[in-house]
Amino acid sequence: MTKELGIALLGLGNVGAGVVKLLEDNAAAITARLGARPVVRAIAVATAGKKKRLVEVDPALLSTDLASTVARADVDIVCELIGGEQEARVAVLQAIAAGKHVVTANKALLATHGEEIFAAAEARGVDVYYEAAVCGGIPVIRVLREGLASDRVEWFYGIVNGTSNYILSEMAAHGRAFADVLKEAQQLGYAEADPTLDVSGGDAAHKLAILAMLCFGTTVDAAAIPKDGIDALDPIDFRYAAQFGFVIKPIVLGRDHGGRIELRVHPAMIPDHWMLADVPGAKNALYVHSYALGPSMYYGAGAGMMPTAMSVVSDVIEIARNIAANAGGDRVQRHRSLERKPALPVADVRSRYYLRFSVEDRPGVLGRLTTVLGEHQVSIRQVVQDVPDAGAGESGPVSVVVLTHEAREGDVRAAIDVIAKSVVAPTRVIRVMGPP
């Protein structure tokens, strides 16, 4: 008789329904790989009634009691798929206390309470897996934790928020305004009713904090990661980007400066012939540069019901193998050496920059801009003044676009502060990044 593996699902939304469906669809193969049959024993939901759900489940499995669901004697693994921070934190800690292994897709939870959760899991000798928390179905957590276990990650770029990537892709392809694309994305279900976490960079910062933990062995205060949203981008910036051979992508960056850790979240201009520029629509990718391997890239679906469920169930399978091999708790060791490394201050970031100044079209203006930049050690690579502001008359303000060589952000900001007196609208600053 095949052994059974008891699973409790917390949440039966998009991802929870995907887990139920995938366990059914690939049941034979998964059972063969596990050496045990995975059985969903309980599903915690917000309302247990006869609600219309994405998959059909036995109503007897449903419960609104999180605490008793995670502690059931017939459950080996708890999959936390409710999202949010507080309720999920309590449920996960209760599951760990009850000796259950945990799989979670919750980046906000791990970015904010990861230390507490991993410490509790280590103390209790259980596993916490979270492949679905970053880049959805792309197995980047396994790649970094095991595939590159012998290597040292020097830096990485990622496109980790599919909603932002979708919006910027649409803005670039059709010259549309941010608000217009966002509205459509909400109607299509690609963006949340409250899109703040996606478009402000908050969701990306959570994922970046988790990646930094894995790559650099540091804990991170996700709220303190410098971030720019994508909502300030204007169609004119996409036109300039195309003119310079760039595309604008929502980027997270992590870099280890030998102790000080540089982390940032913002839209960036990257070369249009670079592989990361080809990541379309709502897809995600992680481009990693490590000491021994050099550059490598991992691409795929960063969200969606089945891709995310795939990562959750692959985590379940790995935990089940650990259980079968009596190796529970082994994985937790990888976080043992976490420490809080100092962050590189934004002022010390070095980057190339796209600066778009809105100025009156008067003699001497260009000279004044370039002089101020030079006085602040910001060296100019290219200046363009040939695309008039949309709707501006002949005597109205014009855009002056400057591409800089690599400069220190503190110097760039200081120069822009001085220039502020000479411009008619706030200066647009977009970082320019690319393969070295």
Added chain:
Amino acid sequence: MTKELGIALLGLGNVGAGVVKLLEDNAAAITARLGARPVVRAIAVATAGKKKRLVEVDPALLSTDLASTVARADVDIVCELIGGEQEARVAVLQAIAAGKHVVTANKALLATHGEEIFAAAEARGVDVYYEAAVCGGIPVIRVLREGLASDRVEWFYGIVNGTSNYILSEMAAHGRAFADVLKEAQQLGYAEADPTLDVSGGDAAHKLAILAMLCFGTTVDAAAIPKDGIDALDPIDFRYAAQFGFVIKPIVLGRDHGGRIELRVHPAMIPDHWMLADVPGAKNALYVHSYALGPSMYYGAGAGMMPTAMSVVSDVIEIARNIAANAGGDRVQRHRSLERKPALPVADVRSRYYLRFSVEDRPGVLGRLTTVLGEHQVSIRQVVQDVPDAGAGESGPVSVVVLTHEAREGDVRAAIDVIAKSVVAPTRVIRVMGPP
């Protein structure tokens, strides 16, 4: 006191030297992750004398006796890095018999003797890891085995031979002839003195056999995989490819047709805007399409001293974790359900095709070609006749290039056989592939 982990290296060539270097360079981080200090206890080499080596090692470690090296009591893990089939097979089986875990980078060995080796390892309760055997430093084995453990791979395309990719990239970029680029690649060390295994597709077929085993649970006779080399490609084909918006890449393909397994190795035309077209020089990539995740891609260095060593040492780390958790032998279970699934005959392959006919420039020739193709159910998408054969005079033979819709390969071959009477040189057949 930190526990030690005994390692024996078989071979101290490029990869062996890389392993020694990486263990030294990342010693502190690796020891922290392992919870044990990896110590190279013995190195088997062909000649033990004072030969110039790529890294400095204690001469006392060197031995020419493979059998006693793998059986040393102070060795836990044997890394087989000598390549080739027979000597490596014997050494690996001896290591397994002595109760040692094995890491190997040897695709020829696994493609040819994998069943025997995995069975022996399972019987003895030891692990055999082989991340470096396919795509060098890209952790595709872990991705397929663990990252996509809950998923079902439907098909994959790969660029798995860096030498071929380098040669085709050079031919495309500079319009150079195959023999010319190959010679230069040999001088630069990018190609072997005997390049047969690389340019004939033999090396790629070995890797494809391993990928098919992982993705489709089938054993494969690597020698029976249909393959075309890259040596028959002509600069004129690259010019046509560019004209059609294609690039020519050395591709391996695997597809599960619900029981019958399609495997092939050949150069293919793929859309130049597709991500796989951007894989430059000697890099490798694997593009996977699976049921739940959909498309995903894994890109990086497919060869080289440090990337390959990175995969070997990451395998060592994972085995060491298994040892620490008393989970040795767990990984071997994944191969338990292998069976020999039937291969899809080449005649039943369905693809689009690029057909280049060399014909006399006479009235009626084009009509005859298209009629024969039509009679064989080969439907034409596009015909071009505007690039004269290099060096041909006005009355000499001309090239007629046909792009077909999807057709059955058996039908295409039958049509070409009929057309053979009407052409002045063998017809060039290149498959056209792309994202669905």
